[in-house]
Amino acid sequence: MTEDDIRKRDIFNKYLELSAQDVAVFFKDKSSFVKSNHCLACQSKNIEMAFVKHGFQYDKCQNCGTFFVNPRPTMEMLGQFYADSPSTSFWVKEFFLPVAEVRREKMFKPRAEFIANYFKNQSELIIGDIGAGFGLFLEEYKKIRPQDRVLAIEPSIEMVEICQNKGIEVIPKTIEKVEQQELFNVLVAFELFEHLFNPEFFLTKVFENLKPGGYFIFTTLSGLGFDIQLLWDKSKSVSPPHHLNFFNPESTAILAESVGFKVIEKATPGKLDWNIIEGGLKHENINPGRFWATVSKYGSQKAKGELQNWIQKHNFSSHMRIILQKP
Ligand SMILES: [Zn+2]
Numbered sequence: 367m368t369e370d371d372i373r374k375r376d377i378f379n380k381y382l383e384l385s386a387q388d389v390a391v392f393f394k395d396k397s398s399f400v401k402s403n404h405c406l407a408c409q410s411k412n413i414e415m416a417f418v419k420h421g422f423q424y425d426k427c428q429n430c431g432t433f434f435v436n437p438r439p440t441m442e443m444l445g446q447f448y449a450d451s452p453s454t455s456f457w458v459k460e461f462f463l464p465v466a467e468v469r470r471e472k473m474f475k476p477r478a479e480f481i482a483n484y485f486k487n488q489s490e491l492i493i494g495d496i497g498a499g500f501g502l503f504l505e506e507y508k509k510i511r512p513q514d515r516v517l518a519i520e521p522s523i524e525m526v527e528i529c530q531n532k533g534i535e536v537i538p539k540t541i542e543k544v545e546q547q548e549l550f551n552v553l554v555a556f557e558l559f560e561h562l563f564n565p566e567f568f569l570t571k572v573f574e575n576l577k578p579g580g581y582f583i584f585t586t587l588s589g590l591g592f593d594i595q596l597l598w599d600k601s602k603s604v605s606p607p608h609h610l611n612f613f614n615p616e617s618t619a620i621l622a623e624s625v626g627f628k629v630i631e632k633a634t635p636g637k638l639d640w641n642i643i644e645g646g647l648k649h650e651n652i653n654p655g656r657f658w659a660t661v662s663k664y665g666s667q668k669a670k671g672e673l674q675n676w677i678q679k680h681n682f683s684s685h686m687r688i689i690l691q692k693p
Pocket of ligand 1: 405406407408409410427428429430431432617
């Protein structure tokens, strides 16, 4: 899998451009933004401004390395933005849908296989996908484990309809508003955590909705990841107002434990870090520094492959997967 398989470069750039325009409309009034005086992961008050991008300030915790938009738009402002903005509908129509089937094969199917395999020794489960979108994960999962009850937890009216048309049971709201206590054996959330207004509240709600012994498995961006650290504010992953939270394996564990979870796994199984650096260098003139430009020019395929393996193995990929259990 390469970066170009899952997102076409020109379309992605157009999307980022539209997002920047939307920011000027939806987040013009910053007076209601919410400021935190502590780190969202470890609660340390030792936070400092890291950079400003598209008018959003990112603060970095000097204790745990987490960085996050601060002050940040309210949950209502974000909800409005995701419901109504031109960049969001562009994302769905032009960015996601044309490569949906490629994404199904390369991303959703492997995810479903991973999760199904993880619970292969367990009988009937109730599993919920938080932010299920088009329901691709649940469709693929159901093919492997038809005995399980699967639910989409999804607030977007459009997506709710799409999921229902596929025969998927839907809870049509965000997990923050779900009141069903201890229903689920398993909850999953892919690429959602980085968008959240309040990560601690989110994890608390996930905790409440899980049965004792239940699992929460999620993927998100790690701010200590290779491509993000090299490109920093120029990284396309650093894209406000979408990506607000850049936790890392350790800081995510700190927050999860504070909520009551037991951390089962913190890993960065990402495969694209080097590919993102090389793509930016070759196609967009984004310079990652002399050494990495040298590796790109003179390094063998083997060297690059081994580099990516090293990044992944030592938890320095920007694609992070966390497995938590409610005791
Ligand atoms: Zn911290």
